[in-house]
Amino acid sequence: MKPSSLHNVYLRFKPLLLMVLAQLSYTFLYFITEASFNHGMNPHVYVTYRHIVAGIAMFPFAYFLERKIRPKLTLALFLEIFVLSLVGVTLTLNMYFASLRYTSPTFVASVVNTVAAVTFVIAVVLRLETLDLRNARGMAKVLGTLVSLAGVTIMTVYKGPAARNPGHPPIHIQRNNIIQEQWLKGSFLTIASSITWSAMYIMQAITLKRYPAQLSLTTWMCFLGAAQSAVFTVIVARKPADWRIGLNIDLWSTIYGVSWRIRQDLYCD
Incomplete structure (x- = not known):
């Protein structure tokens, strides 16, 4: 294959490659963060x-x-950003990272994938998103939302057997019986953080119109x-x-x- 052809292929699939790299870096964030929490x-x-x-x-x-x-930062706009920070940073991330102490990176990563679905539901309730069940796109949104939420529900109420790693992982994450028993608590924290995370996206979109x-x-x-x-x-x-x-x-x-x-x-x- 010619270099020009390879370059064209790269340009064509560049968005997909960036998405994959972003997800890989996000996945590593879960593991290194939990290892840090287990370190103390x-x-x-x-x-x-x-x-x-x-x-x-x-x-x-x-x-x-x-x-x-x-634009100029007014008092009203500052208070709006303050509330946005409270929802998007203080509430979301404190619950989000605290949940890693009680669950696992796999579970947290799976639940976070529902943020898009929850955002869609909130947007529909607030009439910021139009839901048309008469076309394929509207049906796909509803079906994807239901499947996503159903998967999170199953992962929350059911925790299968642990998979053993025969090798020696580079990042060692220790667990004990007390943390395992608090899986449900961590699940609620993760789900709550996903809800506030979704609310933050909607609030941020509104704020960006006044503070672009x-x-x-x-x-x-x-x-x-x-x-x-x-x-x-x-x-x-x-x-x-x-x-x-x-x-x-x-x-x-x-x-x-x-x-x-x-x-x-x-x-x-």
Whole structure:
């Protein structure tokens, strides 16, 4: 095959390749984060640190790339972004990462795939999405939503036998009987985070119409979400040791989470 033909094939399948790479990086995020939590890192401290660093890293991009399109920030708009951060960062991610302590990366990844379906349901209820059952596209949306929600329900109420790995994995995740018994608690946390995550997408779409600067909005959400999460963490985790982080998997998981968030925002932009 000629080089020009290979280049054409690459351009044709580039969106699909990027989607696959994004999902692979997302999958690795689950495993390295859970390994960090099992190492002793507090999930709420992780969310706080991750968004502090992400906000600092995003600030230069937001400031220079959007200085001509960034509208004036009014008090009403700031309060709207504050609520968006509360829903999209503080509530969603604290429940989301806390659920990893009680379930598994496989379960969390499966449930998160229902965010699109839940977003569709909320949009239909709020009349932001038109549902037409008379054409194939409308029927496909409904069928996909039902299948997705049914799969999550089955995974929540039924947990099969553990699969043993005969080798030695690079990231070792320890579990004990207490955590296994709290599977249902983790399932509810994951589902609740998916619902708030879906609500955040709808709220963000509305906010972007009044504040059409995506990187700046993301930076504000990172800083506000970090502040909100820090307040919550101080309330629920009063041990000063929880805030310490060393040159170990806790630091690497935080850096990877920040880099993944930045790649996601820059790519979406």
